[in-house]
Amino acid sequence: MAASMLAACGGTSGACALQTSCGVGPVRTTLTVFAAASLQPAFDKIGAQLLTTNNVATTFSYAGTQTLATQLTQGAPADVFASADVAHMTTVQSAGLLHSQSVLFAHNRLEIAVARGNPKHVHSLADLARSGLVVVLADPSVPAGKYAAQALKAAGVTVHPASLEQQVTGVLSKVALGEADAGIVYHSDIVTSGKVDGVVIPDNQNVIADYPIAVLKSAQNQTGALAFVDFVVSTDGQSILRAAGFQGV
Amino acid sequence: MRRARVPAAIGILAALGLLLFLLPLAGLIVRAPWSQTLAELTDPTTTTALGLSIFCSLSATAIALVLGVPLAMILARTRGTLRNILRALTTLPMVLPPVVGGVALLLAFGRRGLVGSLLYQWSGIQIPFTTAAAVMAETFVAMPFLVIAVEAGLRSLDQRYEEAARSLGAGYWRVFTRVTLPLLRPAIFSGAVLCWARALGEFGATITFAGNFPGRTQTVPIAVYLALETKPEAAITLSLILLVVSIAILVGLRDRWLGV
Structure with missing residues (x-):
């Protein structure tokens, strides 16, 4: 039944039974x-x-x-x-x-996500090592986590993350919810989230995904x-x- | 008397149902990297997750016992609409998707949550991402199993024993510790075991509320989930451990229920 309808759609548009499936353009x-x-x-x-x-x-x-x-x-x-x-x-x-x-x-660049207005004054990767700052990263098995580890290594910074998330959006949501003070995400995440501010990571420490x-x-x-x-x-x-x-x- | 014959159709459907349970277990056992199992068992990731899981699930069970038994008593020994509402609320975590439970916990005990924000302002304590959060998530999900079991036990309890003790001059606490609790022991035991098993297997609420960090909040189910993507052998080994534990619980409970 569906197959015959599709066949009909493939032919002249006058034979179409369903507007949505073949009213305009291809099937x-x-x-x-x-x-x-x-x-x-x-x-x-x-x-x-x-x-x-x-x-x-x-x-x-x-x-x-x-x-x-x-x-x-x-x-x-x-x-x-x-x-x-x-x-x-x-x-x-x-x-x-x-x-x-x-x-x-x-391509995508890494960026530090912080709460709106950056209340904890995070300005660099080095700031992420500050004690008392709750930092969340993506797990090293996740690309974003792997890139974050590379960036931290390039900056010579050791971070003690509170949690290792299963996907980069998990990092973003923990910062957006206010549970984490900072996290390393992609520039694109910050552009589209609208709920967090971004802190730029300089090119010599950054990783291009x-x-x-x-x-x-x-x-x-x-x-x-x-x-x-x-x-x-x-x-x-x-x-x-x-x-x-x-x-x- | 001759037993009625079961129609073939019912037998076939039953067999299909059984296969749905058995095939995944067979998959685990057949695909298990037995030669590497010992190495995986002694892997720090495995032992850390296992230790944390045992600690968290036992803590959750202990909290559930301290808070759940009194809750079951209130539910069993009162009547009315309010009781019915309380009872429904108590069992809610059993039907709620655990991830939703985790989100709810965040909104209550997170740094910006209803209670969590006050806690953070007054004392600087943050619950999410801590082992305490993992214990809370497990307690949230598992306690209803204990409450339901103990409540059922209390309902089937012959209250005349307590009345007799009271008429002989025993006070409330004496009756409770010498008569009620001993009579409730089977119900409390089976409720606690079910609660512990549920806590041990908890994943959704834990990863949502407590996050994932080895040694702090990465329990066995979370380690299984993560390992599946990077080290499948480790995931299968950890799954086997949980399988063995589950079977041990079932066998233990069966004896308990049959009164052996």
Whole structure:
């Protein structure tokens, strides 16, 4: 029944029974995208855009990149994987799960998230070592945690974190909720959160995060998946990412 | 008398139901890296998480005993609408998703929470991210199991024993310690074991309210979850430990219930 309807939709538009599925443009298809938690604000917008232009309804699964990579290697079905580091993309690639080579589509810088108005006067990574300051980081298995450890090492700072979160958004929410005084997150998290202030980390201590994206071999909707990746690297996609605080490629 | 035959359809459905329980257990046992189990067992991450889990779950059970038994007495020995509301509130954590419980705990005892903000202002004490927070989260989720068991025990208690003791001149506390508590012992024991098991397995409320840090708030379930992404062998070993503990509890309770 559904198949015959889709077939009808593929033909002349007059045969269409459902306005939503084929009133304008191509047939509506669904797409599953596994994306690093930090990508949520930008990808939600990209998903909405793709629904209007390509009639692709995207379902996102946002989580720590390491969680997504584990789920994929355990056989989770998805069409597209967007990672917050190259290492986990390589893991997925070594497992033979990629349809084609991944492409870098964005960069991100680290920044210190603090409460609005910076009441604890945090001005540098070195300040994070202050006693009495509640600092939360992402777990070292999470890309953001790995990058944070690199930045702290570059700055020669030893921090005693109160908690190691499973995804960078966990760090952000602990600071936004006021439970933590500071945390190391991405610049994009601070731009889109609106609930925290950012303290810039100088370039010589900062780490640039690379975000690769790829279509998965198991993709049920390869056309939609390719369209999604194309859009992400397109001028429109890049401007959405830049507005969300990422650096384009 | 001949027993009625069970239709095949019911047998098949029952077998499917059983498989749903048994296959994951079989998966754990078959895929367990037995050669590495000993090494994983002595790994500091494992032992730290295990030690913390035992400490937190026993503390939660102790708190649940001190606070839960009196609560069960109030619920069992009073009537009325207020009692019914109290009873519903007490059992709420049993049906509430644990993560929601964790958020609720943050909003109450967090640094900006209802009570937590006062505590922080007056004494500078912050509960989240501490072992105390992990114990609180476990108590929150597990105490209802104890309260329900003890309340049921109190209801089925023959109150004439207490009345007899009272008529012989025993005061309230003497009746309580010499008559009520001994009669309640099976209910308290099974309630405490269930409560402890629930506390030991607690994940959602703990990670939300207490966060994750090795040796401070990283209990075994959280360590399992984390290890699955980085060291699957460690995750399977830790899962096996929890499985063995759960089976031991079940076997122990079964004997208790059968009165062996």
